[in-house]
Amino acid sequence: LISFGSSEKFRFDNYALYKILPENGEQIKILEDKMSDLRYDFWSVPSAALDYVSVMSSPQHKNELEEFLHHHQIKYNIKINNIQEHLDKETVRTYRSNSSVSMEWDSYYKLADINTWLDDLVATYKGIASIIVGGRSYEGRQIRGIKISHGSGRRAIYVEGTLHGVEWITTTTVCYIINELLTSDDTDTKSAARDFDWYIFPVANPDGYVFSHEQNRMWRKNRRPTTGGHIGVDLNRNWNNNWLVIGASTDPANNRYAGLGPFSEPESRSLSTYIKSIGDKIELFLTFHSFGQLLMVPFGNSTAPYANYHDAINIGRRAMGALSVRYGTQYFTGNIAEAIYLASGGETDWVKERIGVPLVYCYELRDKGDKGFLLPEDQILPNNQEVMDSVVELIHQAKRFGYMGGSAVSTAIYTSSLLMFSLLSLCIFL
Numbered sequence: 001l002i003s004f005g006s007s008e009k010f011r012f013d014n015y016a017l018y019k020i021l022p023e024n025g026e027q028i029k030i031l032e033d034k035m036s037d038l039r040y041d042f043w044s045v046p047s048a049a050l051d052y053v054s055v056m057s058s059p060q061h062k063n064e065l066e067e068f069l070h071h072h073q074i075k076y077n078i079k080i081n082n083i084q085e086h087l088d089k090e091t092v093r094t095y096r097s098n099s100s101v102s103m104e105w106d107s108y109y110k111l112a113d114i115n116t117w118l119d120d121l122v123a124t125y126k127g128i129a130s131i132i133v134g135g136r137s138y139e140g141r142q143i144r145g146i147k148i149s150h151g152s153g154r155r156a157i158y159v160e161g162t163l164h165g166v167e168w169i170t171t172t173t174v175c176y177i178i179n180e181l182l183t184s185d186d187t188d189t190k191s192a193a194r195d196f197d198w199y200i201f202p203v204a205n206p207d208g209y210v211f212s213h214e215q216n217r218m219w220r221k222n223r224r225p226t227t228g229g230h231i232g233v234d235l236n237r238n239w240n241n242n243w244l245v246i247g248a249s250t251d252p253a254n255n256r257y258a259g260l261g262p263f264s265e266p267e268s269r270s271l272s273t274y275i276k277s278i279g280d281k282i283e284l285f286l287t288f289h290s291f292g293q294l295l296m297v298p299f300g301n302s303t304a305p306y307a308n309y310h311d312a313i314n315i316g317r318r319a320m321g322a323l324s325v326r327y328g329t330q331y332f333t334g335n336i337a338e339a340i341y342l343a344s345g346g347e348t349d350w351v352k353e354r355i356g357v358p359l360v361y362c363y364e365l366r367d368k369g370d371k372g373f374l375l376p377e378d379q380i381l382p383n384n385q386e387v388m389d390s391v392v393e394l395i396h397q398a399k400r401f402g403y404m405g406g407s408a409v410s411t412a413i414y415t416s417s418l419l420m421f422s423l424l425s426l427c428i429f430l
């Protein structure tokens with residue numbers, strides 16, 4: 001698809017981002033078939049639930065794409081004319097250790113800076129924050145995260161970003177959540193931090209994220225050489241649950257290549273081992289992707305509701321209501337198969353089915369195809385704020401529905417059974 005020298009940065013001169021607007025099932029089908037044409041990079045997948053498809057084209061193939069769309073009478077807009085021009089304006093800030101200035105929310109950061117920042121937080125919040133390692137990448141990097149805990153025995157919330165290297169907004173979102181949990185003065189945020197053990201990984205695909213910064217901004221997969229000289233597997237198609245059943249590719253050149261087998265990749269394999277090790281504690285599982293403004297619940301290969309499906313949807317919708325308050329940003333809540341498209345071998349399906357976590361959500365953050373993966377820096381803070389609002393509301397609603405370690409109802413039952421037990425004991429002793 002894209003070839004480049006070993007150290008020079010790939011340039012996207014005159015590459016364009018198209019927002020294609022299919023109007024019926026037939027046009028969606030035509031675009032689905034077009035996905036196998038690897039000259040075009042589908043940033044999003046054709047779906048009946050979404051009214052657009054984002055596609056990046058090189059300058060050499062723009063004309064052919066436009067002719068193809070005209071031929072099938074499919075409408076489109078060009079959202080970015082020259083992607084390189086956009087990349088030249090993108091700012092990556094440097095974080096300086098132990099400065100009075102914390103991480104800022106108007107630019108993106110490299111992996112090394114995020115790791116330094118995590119170290120500083122752990123030094124500052126001794127006894128509350130600690131470094132955790134969720135696994136190891138193909139190139140030997142740690143999947144590094146932070147645990148925030150105000151005491152033992154609490155139920156856990158798992159948060160993860162950047163399973164796909166290109167999705168930089170998810171990295172900063174997860175960093176912002178960490179920052180809020182440790183520094184916020186807001187009452188609800190503080191109690192969310194205190195009441196649960198938080199296991200948080202800003203970058204689940206460190207090799208892909210580093211490669212996206214250093215060599216190819218649009219890199220999605222991990223960096224393990226596969227077959228035919230190709231590199232990388234889609235780490236969200238490689239989990240051992242309905243692997244390669246649907247919505248994944250057997251072509252190693254494809255961006256949604258599922259790998260040679262379930263958990264063939266060190267990142268998904270080691271991370272799954274880590275998740276399993278804390279699995280019985282996890283009450284709420286949140287993974288952040290971009291883009292599309294969606295909140296999705298499992299499963300990716302079926303629209304059939306599972307036991308607490310309706311709870312998950314209702315809790316999610318209310319949280320997305322809270323998300324919209326600050327800036328009016330609208331998210332659609334649904335299951336993966338209906339909200340986006342059929343896909344299997346994904347992380348959240350595995351977490352739901354194999355680990356049995358009660359509430360599992362996958363966010364697709366801003367936007368809806370205007371800038372896609374290249375979300376402008378002035379949207380970082382608003383995005384992060386509204387997402388944090390929604391996370392606090394998710395916890396609040398989950399409690400109301402009886403999750404997160406007990407509702408008023410279950411506490412009442414617990415208390416009354418304790419009372420019964422005491423009375424019985426009393427009877428025995430008397």
Ligand SMILES: [Zn+2]
Nearest residue numbers: 164167289290
């Ligand atoms: Zn993703």
